[in-house]
Amino acid sequence: MSDRRIWIRGGRILDPAAERDESGDVLIEGGVIAATGAGLDARGAEVIDANGAWIAPGFVDLHSHLREPGQEYKEDIASGGRSAVAGGFAAVACMANTQPVNDDPAMTDFILDRATQDSPARVYPIAAATRGLEGVVMTEMSALVGAGAVAFSDDGKTIMDGGVMRHVLEYSRLVSVPVITHGEDRYLVANGVVNEGPVSTKLGLPGNPAVAEEILVVRDLILAELTGAHLHVAHVSTRGAVAAIRQARDRGVHVTAEVTPHHLTLTDEAVLGYDTNAKVSPPLRSAADVRACREGLVDGTIDAIATDHAPHAVHEKDLEFTVAPPGLIGFETAFPVVLDLVRNSELSPLELVRRLSTNPARILKRPGGSLEVGAPADVAILDPDTSWTYDPAKGYSKSRNSPWAGWTLTGRAIATIVGGRLVYHVERGVLYP
């Protein structure tokens, strides 16, 4: 990708793929990792001083919404890609609920073309599992994978017909990519907009019960077991869902799972006061659920952290709580938010990076997530100690719907390298394209 030589000097190298956590330098050349360690000879290279910060494989996000084509007023591939690299993400997978839906190879082509031209981050399109996300007719999985689709999902439009889901899972074995389920039983959710419990009762808003998620997750785990397909469970948010996934893994089901920074750190109490920026699907849950998600992430039941970056315009979030669309933006806040698990001694820095980089790359079967010599030079330099005040208006997303607006956060991506090119530096901004 690039002939540039970049010498990242004096950092803490965190390479989960090699079980490596040590001080040193990283030399990048020809778009790949050329050397790592101490005492590198890198005369003539562009120097980035890490000053003791973490040098990690660039993050890989399994779950985002880039809104292009169709809803460019919320986000587009350019702005989403810029926001991603500003958060340390070298690659982001984007969901299919664009307008039109990414259910056709031409649409996958379009997204990848746009990404090549406009986005500093790599973009991995997730195609719809059924045409138009309607849950009826399967998409052309072979053609879509041929065009570059990395997974299949109807995401928020959960496939409620168990027979359709069974066949989608069966057919996915032909192409060996994961089927991602947003597990929510539409009938149990009904019109629920906040976690059912003391908070929904206090707010007088319709509750969305944890069992709505658990029933669908359990169904899909059973179908994955039946079909032998790779099921990936999106944004796990309940204690029961974590337990069900743990049991399924134990009996050998091919399942992987992700959890979001918000479900790891915020409870439904963030919605008290009717902040629509804390309205998200699945909803923020109880403290016990948050604890279970953290335990699941620590013990490996949940493989990865994914943002579910879901931009919405201010005028859409300024509506009645029941009407405002669910979702929040998450690329630029993910690292400082999940660093809480390191500060709380639940995860080591190496294990946190594994869940942000190595595991998601493995789930999607993409390169990345490694700093071994010869690996593509997707690198994030991360300062775990710097404190800053987050203002979404100063971020790169077109949208501002963040529950962390105005928070003082600790930890920040200070530089991101994609394919050997420095695309973001905290002092210089997004540098390419």
Place this chain on the structure above:
Amino acid sequence: MIGTDLLGIEDLERADIERILDTAEHMREVGRRVVKKVPTLRGRTIVNLFFESSTRTRASFEIAGKRLSADVINFSPSSSSLKKSESILDTARTLDAMDPDAVVVRHSVAGVPKQIADVLAAPVINAGDGAHEHPTQALLDLLTVKLEKGRIDGLTVTIVGDILHSRVARSNIYAFGKMGAEVRIAAPPPMIPAAVETLGVKVFTSLREAIEGVDVVMALRIQSERLAGCYLPSVREYSSTFGIDREKLKYAKEDVIVMHPGPVNRGVELSHDLTDHRPSVILDQVRNGVAIRMAVLYLLSGRRQEDAQRIDLGSGEGR
């Protein structure tokens, strides 16, 4: 603490509630005069911003404002933002630019008065938001009970009906709880909100047990659209299991009173006979509603945020 707004009983201290009730008792006297008007809020503008249609509450606020000599404007935009180009907050900002002294908000979605209060300089009074709160209803219920019983502390109050969808229930649970009463609820199980005991109530599914020895029975309105979500099998079955009649009232205290926020589905929540006669006090509730709204408007009007620091509310003016 009474702040700039009245969004819910949850935010109030017992002393605030007592002050509103005391003020309302004085306001009741105005309604008994031939000339039912005092100059207290002359020159003040009160906007009734009702996104959800309401005849009774809106009329009550309008009469309350007019008895205090305020100029009262009724504004009823279409209820759903989806139907129009303007968001609720834009509507609110537009109104705010006309410098009202208080905005009374009713909306079918919980939280809208709070969202509006967050962007408005004028005080916001919640006139009912979704299944969240209806604070002036709870205040008028407190006043009614206080006038009937001479106290609230130590009484036992049972709220019967669709607690899940009821803002009246939530506000009354807080209100009677804060004033020292024991609050019970009784409802068909699908109409009992999750974890409702966290609000400090005792939960019953047997009406008989729920009203055993109580001082006040408050029935809530049942809506036939709840049949669709399988909250209820039929209105008839509701009426036979949770409808209040004189026979069932025998389990309550002898001097029990029966309340209803109205409008009553006659023969459903209350028997015909109870709807019209003692021990039901439904029309007293309505009458006291005007006094409560006068008190609230008096205590809050003109407290635009920039002025809030400068107005002394403790003066007892207007008594």
